Amino acid sequence: xxxxxxxxxHLIKTRGQQVTLRCSSQSGHNTVSWYQQAxxxxxQFIFQYYREEENGRGNFPPRFSxxxxxxxxxxxxxxxxxxxxxALYLCASSFGQGKRAGELFFGEGSRLTVL
Amino acid sequence: xxxxxxxSGPLSVPEGAIASLNCTYSDRGSQSFFWYRQYSGKSPELxxxxxxxxxxxxxxxxxxxxxxxxxxxxxxxxxxxxDSATYLCAVRRAGGTSYxxxxxxxxxxxxxHP
Numbered sequence: 001x002x003x004x005x006x007x008x009x010h011l012i013k014t015r016g017q018q019v020t021l022r023c024s025s026q027s028g029h030n031t032v033s034w035y036q037q038a039x040x041x042x043x044q045f046i047f048q049y050y051r052e053e054e055n056g057r058g059n060f061p062p063r064f065s066x067x068x069x070x071x072x073x074x075x076x077x078x079x080x081x082x083x084x085x086x087a088l089y090l091c092a093s094s095f096g097q098g099k100r101a102g103e104l105f106f107g108e109g110s111r112l113t114v115l
Numbered sequence: 116x117x118x119x120x121x122x123s124g125p126l127s128v129p130e131g132a133i134a135s136l137n138c139t140y141s142d143r144g145s146q147s148f149f150w151y152r153q154y155s156g157k158s159p160e161l162x163x164x165x166x167x168x169x170x171x172x173x174x175x176x177x178x179x180x181x182x183x184x185x186x187x188x189x190x191x192x193x194x195x196x197x198d199s200a201t202y203l204c205a206v207r208r209a210g211g212t213s214y215x216x217x218x219x220x221x222x223x224x225x226x227x228h229p
Contacts, residue, residue: 032215042222048215056216090158
């Protein structure tokens with residue numbers, strides 16, 4: 001186990017609804033990244049939070065937003081859900097700067113189904 | 116051209132054989148290279164990382180990096196059925212502030228049969 005926990009593990013929403021996914025980082029990690037993994041694909045970088053600020057974003061629209069809290073936990077919010085948003089959403093924590101920044105520790109993910 | 120390309124497989128090897136997984140990347144600014152293993156229905160877990168040209172060994176796993184050819188590989192010796200999983204190659208660009216931003220390939224499905 002990585003020590004990164006995510007909730008909920010599974011959820012079903014309908015088009016147009018909004019969803020909030022939550023993540024608790026591994027102790028000692030100050031950086032949280034969120035990834036979207038569609039079926040049969042590798043994870044795609046959504047964004048990253050470091051010291052409570054977004055400091056990197058992938059090719060995702062503004063309806064994907066997030067927060068990081070002082071205890072390094074994080075939320076991913078998706079508004080106006082679309083069918084293509086159906087995927088596994090992965091939270092990953094890491095040490096932050098330096099080469100080891102890419103050594104990500106993933107939570108078990110939240111599987112979102114949009115109907 | 117995809118930024119990180121892997122043969123999606125499936126790659127099937129007999130138990131005890133060497134499994135060879137390959138990955139190419141397009142961004143010459145890539146600095147760090149990672150191999151993650153993902154069992155079906157589970158999240159990715161880091162198994163190897165390599166930053167310098169050459170080979171890096173860890174138990175039954177060897178990562179190989181050739182920056183001139185923009186090529187990364189993972190060798191699994193004495194393959195076991197428990198190694199059956201999807202193997203994801205990931206790269207991180209040098210510099211910038213997106214410390215946790217990795218670009219992943221689509222993954223190679225490995226099946227080790229008894």
